[in-house]
Amino acid sequence: MKAKQRWRYAWGVALAITLLLLGSSSWAVGTAANTDITNTASVSATVGGLLVTVASNPEVVTVAELLDVNVTRLTPGNVLVNSPASNQVLAFRVTNLGNGVDDYTLQGLGVLNGFTPAFSDIFLDADGDGLLNTGIDTLYVPGGNDPILDANNPAADDIVVFLRMDIPAALATGDLGDAQLAAISNGVPGAPVAPGTVFALGGDGGTVDAIAGPSGGTDQDLGTYQVSVIAISVTKTSVVVDPFGGTQPVPGATITYTLTVTVTGVGTANNVLVTDSIPGNTTYVFSSMTLNGGGLTDASDSPTDEADFNITNASAITVGLGNVVAGGAADVVTFDVVIN
Secondary structure, eight states: OOHHHHHHHHHHHHHHHHHHHHGGGGGSSOSOTTOEEEEOOEEEEEETTEEEEEEOOOEEEEOOEEEOEEEEEOSOSOEEEOSSEEEEEEEEEEEEOSSSEEEEEEEEEEEOSSSOOEEEEEEEOSSSSSSOOTTTSEEOOTTTSOOEEETTOTTSSEEEEEEEEEEOSSOOTTOEEEEEEEEEETTSTTSSOOTTOEETTOSGGGSSOEEEOTTTTEEEEEEEEEEOSEEEEEEEEEEEEOTTSSOOOOTTOEEEEEEEEEEEESSEEEEEEEEEEOOTTEEEOTTOOEETTEEOOSSOOTTSOSEEESSSSTTEEEEEEEEEETTSOOEEEEEEEEEO
8 A cells, every 4th residue: 555545544534533522513513604615626637829818706505503402410319308398499591502693491390209309480590600690690481582593603602501490399208390491493494303404594694494303393301309318508798999099990909708608498408518629819817717707717627617729629618617507597607819
């Protein structure tokens, strides 16, 4: 086998292996929809001693829009809930894996797994912090504010979605119930459809075709609720004080974070540990941690206190609450950071 032939063979094998490893992800993004791929050929010849060059007509192929979506659960493990309970949260990420701009209908559904949670509502993460704040985040209204995701813009190709479900009464400890979030491309009528299904002029701008990708235009993922006699919740708030006595989050301003930990139900939650990473673009204010109004040290110096900074967890505060009896007063942890 000649050297050039060996090179072509090796390149071909490498390409085949790469495509095999990429699998469905090889469909993601790629050349943007509505992009023109233009090619012009030329022919040259010597005629009567003169060099003559003739150009072909330009051949233009406009890239169609690939419609593909992925839904991934973000909430780790099972969510512990009481029975009954309302508005229990599961977080998901919806990502446009196509090559254009698409919008999606979102659906929440309880799935039988011992018990069936009841749909409450869906919120869209308006501030991008990955945490549900009903005073800031946007209540989803099907057909009214379907999320619009641009696969060609890394800052706008996905969104975090919060699904809230209600838990029925009279369940036993350990009972499980699943909840599903589905995202359905509004560009794929009757989704899901067979991958490769063509929708004439259904792509961006209505000037190119749309093609259903590997997901068939819809995807979904599940989260699981687990009934427990004890449920632990934590809420986080912040207050900003700037160097001028105002409340603007400018460089040099101090952010005070407040974490409120509540244990409900019957019994005792053992070895409760609060951890919070210091956000990017901020610097922790040393010795600013408090627990229920009392100061905490940054050093790992149990039994003085069960708290530290950047020791148990890198670049994070860690506060041990010990064994907490359900139904008691909430524990409140605070700490400060300065905006760089």
